Amino acid sequence: MKYNIAVVAGDGIGPEVTEEAIRVLDRVGERFGHTFLYDRKLGGGAAYDETGDPLPASTIEACGRSDAVLFGAVGGPKWEKLPGRLRPEQAVLGLRKELGLYANLRPVFLFEELADASPLKHESIEAGLDILVVRELTGGIYFGPKGTDTIEDGRVSDPVLASCIDALSPPPGDGRIAYDVEVYTEREIRRIGVAAFAAARKRRNGVVSVDKANVLESSRLWRGIMEELHEDYPDVKLEHMYVDNAAMQLIRDPNQFDVIVTNNIFGDILSDESARIAGSIGMLPSASLADGDFGLYEPIHGSAPDIAGKDRANPVASILSAAMMLRYSLSLSKEADAIEAAVKAFLENGFRTPDICVDWSVRVGTREAGELIANYI
Ligand code: IPM
Ligand code: MG
Numbered sequence: 001m002k003y004n005i006a007v008v009a010g011d012g013i014g015p016e017v018t019e020e021a022i023r024v025l026d027r028v029g030e031r032f033g034h035t036f037l038y039d040r041k042l043g044g045g046a047a048y049d050e051t052g053d054p055l056p057a058s059t060i061e062a063c064g065r066s067d068a069v070l071f072g073a074v075g076g077p078k079w080e081k082l083p084g085r086l087r088p089e090q091a092v093l094g095l096r097k098e099l100g101l102y103a104n105l106r107p108v109f110l111f112e113e114l115a116d117a118s119p120l121k122h123e124s125i126e127a128g129l130d131i132l133v134v135r136e137l138t139g140g141i142y143f144g145p146k147g148t149d150t151i152e153d154g155r156v157s158d159p160v161l162a163s164c165i166d167a168l169s170p171p172p173g174d175g176r177i178a179y180d181v182e183v184y185t186e187r188e189i190r191r192i193g194v195a196a197f198a199a200a201r202k203r204r205n206g207v208v209s210v211d212k213a214n215v216l217e218s219s220r221l222w223r224g225i226m227e228e229l230h231e232d233y234p235d236v237k238l239e240h241m242y243v244d245n246a247a248m249q250l251i252r253d254p255n256q257f258d259v260i261v262t263n264n265i266f267g268d269i270l271s272d273e274s275a276r277i278a279g280s281i282g283m284l285p286s287a288s289l290a291d292g293d294f295g296l297y298e299p300i301h302g303s304a305p306d307i308a309g310k311d312r313a314n315p316v317a318s319i320l321s322a323a324m325m326l327r328y329s330l331s332l333s334k335e336a337d338a339i340e341a342a343v344k345a346f347l348e349n350g351f352r353t354p355d356i357c358v359d360w361s362v363r364v365g366t367r368e369a370g371e372l373i374a375n376y377i
Contacts, residue, residue: 001034001035002034002035002036002037003034003035003036003037003067003068003330004037004039004065004066004067005025005036005037005038005039005066005067005068005069005070005325006038006039006041006059006062006063006065006066006068006069006070007022007038007039007040007041007069007070008040008041008042008043008044008059008063008069008070008071008072008091008095009040009043009046009071009072010043010044010045010046010071010072010073010074010088010091010092010303011044011045011046011072011073011074011075011076011088011303011305011308012073012074012075012076012302012303012304012305012308013072013073013301013303013304013307013308013313013366014044014071014072014073014074014303015072016308016309016311016313016315016366016367017072017073017299017313017314017315017317017318017319017366018070018071018072018318019370020315020318020319020366020367020369020370020373021070021315021318021319021321021322021370022036022038022070022322023370023371023374024319024322024339024342024370024373024374024377025322025326026374027374027375027377028326028335028338028339028377031338031377032332032334032335032338034332034335038070039062039066041056041058041059041062041063042056042059043055043056043059043071043074043088043091043092043095044073044074044075044088044089044091044092044303045074045075045076045078045079045088046088047059047088047091048079048082048086048088052086053086054074054086054087054088054089054090054091054094055090055091055094055095059091059095060094060095060098060099063095063099063296064098064099067294067329067330068294068295068296068297068325068329068330069095069099069295069296069297070296070297070298070318070321070322070325071092071095071296071297071298071321072298072299072303072318073298073299073301073302073303073304074088074089074091074092074303075087075088075089075302075303075305076088076303076305076308077305078305084146088303092298093142093143095296096137096138096288096296097138097143099290099294099296100138100290100291101137101138101288101289101290101294101295101296102136102137102138102139102188102191102192102289102290103134103136103137103191103192103195103288103289103290104133104134104135104136104137104267104286104287104288104289105132105133105134105195105199105286105287105288105289105324105328106132106133106134106135106267106271106274106284106286106300107130107131107132107133107284107285107286108129108130108131108132108133108254108271108274108275108277108278108284109128109129109130109131109278109284110125110128110129110277110278110279111279111283111343111344111347112128113344113347113348114278114279114280114283114347114356115279116358117279117280117356117358118277118278118279119276119277120251120254120277124252124253124254124255125254125255125277127255129254129255129277129278130203130255130258131254131257131258131259131260131274132199132203132258132259132260133260133262133267133270133271133274134192134195134196134199134259134260134261134262134267135262135263135264135266135267135268135271136184136188136189136192136261136262136263136264136267137264137267137288138188138264139183139184139185139188139263139264140182140183140184140218140263140264140265141180141181141182141183141264141265142264142265143264144180144181144182144183145160145179145180145181145183146178146179146180146181147160147161147178147179148176148177148178148179149161149176149177149178150174150175150176150177151165151172151173151174151175151176151177152174153174154171154172154174156177160179160181161177161179164179165177182216182218182263182265183218184218184221184222184263186221186225189221189222189225189226190225190229191291192261193209193225193226193229193261194229195261195289196209196259196261197229197230197232197233197236199259200233200236200258200259201233201235201236203258203259204258205235205236205237205258206236206237206239206257206258206259207226207236207237207238207239207258207259207260207261208238208239208240208241208246208256208257208258208259208260208261209222209223209226209238209239209240209241209260209261209262210240210241210242210243210246210260210261210262210266210270211223211240211241211242211243211262211263211266212242212243212244212266213240213242214242218263219263222263223240226238226240226261243262243266243269243270246260246262246266246270247269247270247273250270250273250274250277251273251277254274254277271284271286271300272300275300275301279356280314280355280356281300281301281317281355282299282301282313282314282316282317282353282355282356283314283316283317283320283356284299284300284301284317284320285297285298285299285300285317285318285319285320285321285323285324286298286299286300286321286324287321287324287325287328289328293328293329293330293331294329295324295325295328295329297321297322297324297325297329298318298321299317299318299320299321300317301317311365311366311367312353312354312355312365312366313353313366314353314354314355314356314366314369315353315366315369315370315373316343316346316353316369316373319339319343319370319373320339320340320343322339323335323336323339323340324336326339338377339373339377341376342373342374342376342377343373343376345376346369346372346373346376349362349372350362351364351369351372352364353365353366353369
C-alpha cells in the first residue's frame with residue numbers, strides 16, 4: 001500500500017528528530033512492503049522567515065489531503081517578539097483547529113531500562129508507569145477570545161474588556177490590560193469525554209477527570225457532563241480531581257491514574273509534568289485526532305533551540321509518534337509494534353542519547369540513535 005504523509009518538521013530540533021522518524025518509517029516500509037510518500041511543508045518560524053506566515057495555506061491544504069501528518073516542533077527565541085498571530089506556535093495551533101484535531105492522546109510510560117532516569121523513588125514506579133493523558137486540544141483558553149488594550153480614564157475600547165472592567169473590583173487603574181477567555185461548550189466537553197471513556201475501556205477502566213470546579217464555571221460544566229457521560233460507561237470508574245491536587249498526586253503516586261481527561265491548558269501542563277516522571281520529555285509521543293482515522297503526530301517536547309543542530313536531541317519521541325501514526329491513522333498495528341520493539345531493543349542494548357545517558361550506557365547522537373533503531377526493525 002501507498003500512504004501519503006504530510007511532514008511539517010518546523011524549527012529547532014524538529015527537523016533533526018523528524019528525519020530520524022522518517023528513516024525508521026522507511027525501514028518499516030521495506031520490511032513490510034509499504035510505500036510512505038512524504039510531502040514536506042513549511043510551518044512555524046521556518047515558514048514565517050520564508051513566507052511571512054507561520055502556517056501558509058499550502059501547508060494546511062497539504063495536511064488536509066494527506067493520510068496523516070508528522071509534525072516536529074515549532075518556536076524559538078528568534079521569533080519571541082512577534083505578535084501572537086505571527087508566532088511559530090500558530091502553526092501547530094492552527095493545524096489543530098483547521099483539521100479538527102480535538103483529541104490529544106499523550107501516553108506516559110516508562111521503559112524499565114529507564115527506571116533510573118525517573119526522578120521518582122523506585123517504590124512508586126516499581127510496577128512501571130502507564131498513564132494516558134487525554135487532553136482537549138481545540139478549545140478552552142487557547143482559542144477563546146483574547147486581546148490587549150490600554151485603560152484610559154477607567155475605559156477601554158475593546159468591547160469584551162469593557163464589560164469585564166465594570167466587574168473588576170477594586171476598579172482598575174489606568175495602564176495596559178490583557179485577557180484570555182476560558183470557554184467550553186457542552187459539545188466540546190462531551191466529545192473529549194467520549195474519547196476518554198472509550199480509551200479507558202481498552203485499558204484499565206479508570207478515568208480521572210481533572211478540573212478546577214471549586215473556582216471555574218467552565219470546570220463545573222465539564223464535571224457535570226463527565227458525570228452524565230459516565231451513565232453510558234458504568235463499567236468505567238470515574239473520579240474527579242482538582243488540577244492542583246492532580247499535579248501533586250502525579251508525583252506522589254502516579255500509578256493511581258489510568259486515563260486522565262482534562263482541558264487544553266491543564267493537559268498541556270500535566271503532560272509535561274508526566275513526561276518528566278517518565279524519565280525524559282524526549283521519550284514521549286502524542287497523537288492529535290479528529291473524528292475518524294485522521295491525525296497529526298508529534299513528540300510532546302518542544303523545539304529545544306539550545307541543542308538544535310548539535311546532534312544531541314533524542315529522536316525517540318518522534319519515532320514513537322510515527323508508531324502511533326501507523327497504529328491510529330493507517331491501521332498498521334504490526335508495523336507499530338515493530339517500531340516500539342526496536343526502541344526497546346535500542347535501550348536494552350545500552351544506547352542512550354545525552355538526555356537519558358548514565359555512566360555505563362553507550363552515548364549516541366540523534367542520527368546514530370535513528371540508525372540503530374532503524375536497524376532493529
Ligand atoms: C504542546 C506545546 C504547544 C501547546 C505549544 C507549542 C503551542 O506546548 O503541544 O504541548 O501549548 O499546546
Ligand atoms: Mg506543551
